[in-house]
Amino acid sequence: MEISSERIDDIPLIVEWLKQMEIAKCIDQKLKEPHGNHKGLSYGKLSVLLLTYIITQSDHRLSAVEPWVEAHRKILELSTGWSIGEKDASDDRLARVVEELGKQSEARQEIEVKLGRHLIRAYELLTVVARADTSSFSVNHQQGQSPEESLLRYGYSKDFRPDLLQYRQLLATLDPMGMPLVCATLEGNGADDPLYFPTWQKMAKVIGHKKFVFIADCKASAIATRAQIAANGGVYCFPVSMSGQHPQYLKQWVLNPPLQTWSIRLPRQDEEEPAVGKGFEVELGKFWLNEETNKWVRWHERYLVVYSQSLAASAIRGQQQRILTARTALDKLAAKPGEDRGELTQKVENIKKRYRVNDFFSTTIIEETLVTTRNCRRGRPSKNSPTESVTSICLQLHIQQIDDAIQLSETLAGWRLYVTNAPITRLTLPQAVIYYRDEWLLERGFHRFKRGSLPALPIYFQNQDRITGLMFILNIALRVFTLMEFVVRLALEQTQQSLAGLYDGNPKRKTNRPSAERMLQAFCHLTLYSLSNSTIFITPRTDLQKQILSLMKMPESLYQLPFGVLQDIITSDPAQVSTL
Known part of the structure; x- marks a missing residue:
């Protein structure tokens, strides 16, 4: 008797997750139907096949999907209940799906809203805290003919590759599992500041209310972003950037605390353990002129002045090392200052800038003119030998360490400013610190895209619509991962159990x-x-x-x-x- 075999592995499980999330239904309802001559599976069903391949194989190459589907045709048909044609999963058809998802921006946003609301309702997800951030993705593509209209541009690279073109990805997630609700693929050289208020608006539309705490990095703390969120009834909590009046605020409040300082402890921390930090609050009234409506926006904010012992110790160690290294470099330069004053000044400034010690050292360059007598002829000079006067310039570099500035910097080390418009009954000082400490939840999604199990790089698409569509597909796959982890971890917590046997070489772990x-x-x-x-x-x-x-x-x-x-x-x- 002949026996044929087919590896099924996790395919039925992944297909069932995609079914319960109603991926095919959401895409088919919102995406425009293909042309009349299109035959075979719909866009939604093809997206399910592509997602299953990406999750199982950790690969997004469209050319490899067709042979994979052929090798697993029976289990795919049994799991999905569809009749999969011979050419349904060809790279041309999959590329058309990805391109349509990238091209139809309104449909893509409607899919996000429908899918997000369904998942929140179906899994009874908490909608208390949401966060957003961006990251850059570098590619090895060549510059196009019209770079100003292209998605791929040169810009500030978080991958430390300014020589490569890049695009940016925005990701907005829901705590505590870090599940994506809103995503956007953006040009590579834009500013992040204008993105946060529209992202908050989209999050509020998906979640269904505006009372969630919106958390982001210091780029979201622009006064315009804070004012617009507050004016529309939102709640935010951002670390402020050290620019404008904020350094003066921090210095004034740390040196002369206006209120009592409270200890900050983590939820699972023992009472015998020392507190992770301390802090106090200062409430200020804010106002901002909306230039579009020519109306003033007024609201109250709480400045959270927070101190972290570990952050202070790390900052002081780093500062001491930078001061020591800079002093060594300056002393070496002072030993051989040269004769060009402009060149010496430039070298001193470069050292101060490189080690960020401009406020810690005072340097003075003294120029002396020396006149010496030199014999005009070769050999041993005689009494009547002709001589000439030679004028030379001698530079001296004097270095003085400013101890008061160093002491002040060590006093301010470890202190950070956060700003929120939430009342204290809604967001306490320890809660704000704990929320911001969970920023890794969002970064984990970017890690999966860059070096994890849902790799977006290296990317082979040249069409920017296909790049946008691919990132949208990968964000759906990230939803599958986060929901799996949320459901299993919640079940383990409720039953107070642990899962063993997942680690090779250590089955009892x-x-x-x-x-x-x-x-x-x-x-x-x-x-x-x-x-x-x-x-x-x-x-x-x-x-x-x-x-x-x-x-x-x-x-x-x-x-x-x-x-x-x-x-x-x-x-x-x-x-x-x-x-x-």
């Missing part, structure tokens, strides 16, 4: 915060066997796989096919398999 990547990896080596008499068998599931399915609230029937002789292989003995 337990965790109550398993990652989606490790849970999907646990379904490797599951195989579907087809006999010539249409009988189908599946490799038996392990206890770990059954436990993960139970924690995910997934039915065990995912790996029990609904037709034929439905039973699992009891043993892996080839002799027994051949007799089935």
